[in-house]
Amino acid sequence: GAGVSQSPRYKVAKRGQDVALRCDPISGHVSLFWYQQALGQGPEFLTYFQNEAQLDKSGLPSDRFFAERPEGSVSTLKIQRTQQEDSAVYLCASSLGGTSYNEQFFGPGTRLTVL
Amino acid sequence: SQKIEQNSEALNIQEGKTATLTCNYTNYSPAYLQWYRQDPGRGPVFLLLIRENEKEKRKERLKVTFDTTLKQSLFHITASQPADSATYLCAPGRPSGQLVFGTGTRLLVSP
Numbered sequence: 001g002a003g004v005s006q007s008p009r010y011k012v013a014k015r016g017q018d019v020a021l022r023c024d025p026i027s028g029h030v031s032l033f034w035y036q037q038a039l040g041q042g043p044e045f046l047t048y049f050q051n052e053a054q055l056d057k058s059g060l061p062s063d064r065f066f067a068e069r070p071e072g073s074v075s076t077l078k079i080q081r082t083q084q085e086d087s088a089v090y091l092c093a094s095s096l097g098g099t100s101y102n103e104q105f106f107g108p109g110t111r112l113t114v115l
Numbered sequence: 116s117q118k119i120e121q122n123s124e125a126l127n128i129q130e131g132k133t134a135t136l137t138c139n140y141t142n143y144s145p146a147y148l149q150w151y152r153q154d155p156g157r158g159p160v161f162l163l164l165i166r167e168n169e170k171e172k173r174k175e176r177l178k179v180t181f182d183t184t185l186k187q188s189l190f191h192i193t194a195s196q197p198a199d200s201a202t203y204l205c206a207p208g209r210p211s212g213q214l215v216f217g218t219g220t221r222l223l224v225s226p
Binding site for chain 2: 048055108
């Protein structure tokens with residue numbers, strides 16, 4: 001039915017707070033990606049799941065960032081002890097297959113502002 | 116590290132003309148390249164994928180070329196319309212499925 005959904009759409013956090021961002025991919029999609037997009041920039045890769053397995057987390061900027069997809073469907077990106085530089089739009093994308101040639105379907109993003 | 120370069124300045128064209136956007140990449144050889152459209156406040160939307168063994172691909176008013184020697188892709192929109200105004204993102208792919216996005220080029224089509 002629906003496309004990729006993300007919640008919340010907007011999140012304001014005080015510096016030092018922990019936040020959790022949720023992604024509901026398209027049903028049946030094997031692959032799930034998280035990206036970070038700063039204002040005026042393109043999305044930057046954070047991490048990638050194939051089903052429940054996190055195959056690549058090379059883009060996570062620090063150990064304050066953690067992502068999971070425990071049942072191979074919904075995914076959560078958690079940021080601990082948020083810093084001002086974490087302010088950005090966090091995009092989630094899913095794709096049908098596990099190969100590299102599949103188009104990615106993006107959610108609307110969560111805009112995180114850290115004060 | 117991989118570097119993707121797209122026109123950083125906005126491209127302004129008149130309705131009906133052909134818009135041409137450029138994507139240059141360095142330091143790696145992607146097997147494929149995807150183009151996405153992004154509107155303000157929304158996530159990117161997939162437009163076209165072209166593989167390294169394809170020189171050109173078309174879809175309706177869109178045409179993409181992929182020159183692996185020049186390490187460049189060109190994205191054309193023919194008979195452009197104001198509704199084509201958006202940011203267009205180039206994304207060469209890695210075998211792992213990870214896309215490396217450029218900064219995007221903002222296209223403005225005036226009536």
